[in-house]
Structures are given as C-alpha cells and as structure tokens.
Amino acid sequence: MIILASSDAAVRERWSGAVADGSASAQHNVELAALLALHPAPLLLLDLELAGLGGMAAVADLIGRHAGCRTVVMSRSPNEDEGIAALRAGARGYCNLYIDPRLLTKVISTVQAGEVWAGRKLIDRLVQMIISSPAPRSPSNIDTAAFDALTPREREIAVLVGEGVSNKIIARRLDITERTVKAHLGAVFSKLGIPGRLQLALLVTGRAERASAARTGPH
Numbered sequence: 001m002i003i004l005a006s007s008d009a010a011v012r013e014r015w016s017g018a019v020a021d022g023s024a025s026a027q028h029n030v031e032l033a034a035l036l037a038l039h040p041a042p043l044l045l046l047d048l049e050l051a052g053l054g055g056m057a058a059v060a061d062l063i064g065r066h067a068g069c070r071t072v073v074m075s076r077s078p079n080e081d082e083g084i085a086a087l088r089a090g091a092r093g094y095c096n097l098y099i100d101p102r103l104l105t106k107v108i109s110t111v112q113a114g115e116v117w118a119g120r121k122l123i124d125r126l127v128q129m130i131i132s133s134p135a136p137r138s139p140s141n142i143d144t145a146a147f148d149a150l151t152p153r154e155r156e157i158a159v160l161v162g163e164g165v166s167n168k169i170i171a172r173r174l175d176i177t178e179r180t181v182k183a184h185l186g187a188v189f190s191k192l193g194i195p196g197r198l199q200l201a202l203l204v205t206g207r208a209e210r211a212s213a214a215r216t217g218p219h
Contacts, residue, residue: 001022001023001024001039001042001043002019002022002023002024002042002043002044002045002108003023003024003025003026003032003035003036003039003042003043003044003045004016004019004023004024004025004026004045005025005026005031005032005044005045005046005047005050006026006027006045006047006049006050006074006097007027007028007047007049007050007051008047009027011047011074011097011098012025012027014098014101015045015101015104017101018101018102018104018105018107018108019108020105024039026050027051028050028051028052029050029051029052029053029054029058030052032044032046032050032053032062036062036066036069040066040068040069041066041068041069041070042069042070043069043070043071043072043108043111043112044069044070044071044072045072045074045104045108046059046062046071046072046073046074047074047097048073048074048075048076048082048097049076056082056085056086056089059071059073059086059089059091060089060090063089063090063091064090070092070093070111070112071090071091071092071093072091072092072093072094072095072107072108072111072117073086073091073093073094073095074095074096074097074099075094075095075096075097076096076097076098078094078095078096080121080122080125082094083118083119083122084122084125084126084129087116087118087122087126087198088126092111092115092116092117093107093110093111093116093117093118094117094118094119094122095107095117095118115196116196116198123196123197123198124164124166126198127161127164127197127198127201128164146191146192146193147192147203149191150187150188150191150192153174153184154184154187154188154191156174157170157174157181157184157185157188158185158188158200158203158204159204160173161185161197161200161201161204162200162201162203162204163204164201167181167182167185185197185200188200
C-alpha cells in the first residue's frame with residue numbers, strides 16, 4: 001500500500017501518476033493516522049505541509065510510532081538542512097514535492113527495495129556528520145561480524161567510504177577505476193546486507209568507536 005498524504009489535490013493527482021499499485025489518499029493528518037492504523041507498513045509520500053501535521057518534529061514522532069512505515073518526505077522548497085533533519089528523523093527519502101512523476105516512480109521503487117533516496121550531496125553531508133560525531137554507533141540490525149569476511153580490498157574501500165571519501169578519490173588512491181570501486185562496493189553492500197553508503201558509514205564508524213574504546217579500556 002502507498003499512501004499519498006497532501007492537502008493539495010493537484011499534488012496528490014500528480015503523485016498518483018507514479019504509483020503502479022493501489023494507493024490511498026489523506027488530506028489531513030487525522031486521515032493519515034486512520035490510514036496508518038489500517039495499513040501499519042505502507043510506503044508514505046508525505047507532504048511536509050500536510051494540514052494538521054506539525055512540521056518536522058511531527059514527522060519524527062510519526063516515524064517513531066510506525067516503525068514499518070517507509071516515509072518519503074516531500075518538500076515545496078528542498079534544502080540540505082531540512083533534508084538532513086528528515087533523514088535523521090528516520091525518513092527513507094527526501095525530495096521535491098513537484099518531482100517529475102517518472103522520477104518519482106524510481107524514488108518509490110528505490111525505497112520499496114529498502115534503500116534510501118536523497119541527493120548525493122545530502123548523503124555525503126550526512127556521512128560527514130556521522131563520522132564527526134563524538135560517539136558514532138552502528139545500527140543494531142547490521143551484522144558487524146560479516147565485515148571480517150570481506151576481502152582485504154573490500155574492507156579497504158569500506159573504511160575509506162566510512163571516512164567520507166568519494167568513489168573518485170578512492171579510485172585515485174588505490175590506482176583502480178571508479179567502475180571497479182563501484183563493483184567492490186556492490187559486493188560490500190550485498191555481503192553486509194545494507195542498502196548503501198550511509199549505512200556503511202554507520203557500520204564503519206561504529207566499529208572504529210568500539211575499537212577505540214577497547215584500546216583505552218574503562219576509566
């Protein structure tokens with residue numbers, strides 16, 4: 001089930017052109033709450049200005065109460081700060097409210113596949129925020145033991161991604177092509193059971209933090 005939540009009928013109509021399967025519409029936060037009660041694990045296209053919603057703080061609360069809901073936050077005026085806030089709130093995607101329906105179809109399929117949709121600059125910035133955090137932690141659903149099963153080259157590339165290094169720079173450092181870097185990353189994502197760079201950065205920084213704690217020991 002895909003829920004189209006916007007108080008603007010024209011926006012809902014625009015979104016519906018990208019939805020291949022069945023969908024339901026909500027014009028107000030009250031209607032959205034009722035739909036979420038009936039369909040606990042939908043994909044939700046959420047207009048940030050939905051009547052009665054209450055802004056980004058309410059988005060975080062909604063996602064927290066409906067863990068199975070894959071939410072894509074749709075903004076009339078997208079910007080990096082708002083996008084960071086949406087992703088940190090647990091949104092699985094962030095994009096322009098008026099995105100082309102053909103591209104929205106790709107957004108939907110990407111999120112349904114368990115991946116995160118956001119601009120590359122936004123993801124890179126979030127990765128930088130993660131690695132600069134004083135106490136990074138890896139998600140509990142990632143099998144960190146599987147990291148040790150990676151090949152030496154895969155681990156090397158994974159660590160560089162965790163440090164916020166781009167594919168282009170990794171290729172230069174390791175004297176390989178960007179295509180090879182992407183191929184290794186595809187293998188890393190598959191072996192670790194994670195969808196992309198953001199989750200890999202969380203895993204790598206979490207491992208680094210635990211290793212540092214083990215070396216220093218209790219104070």
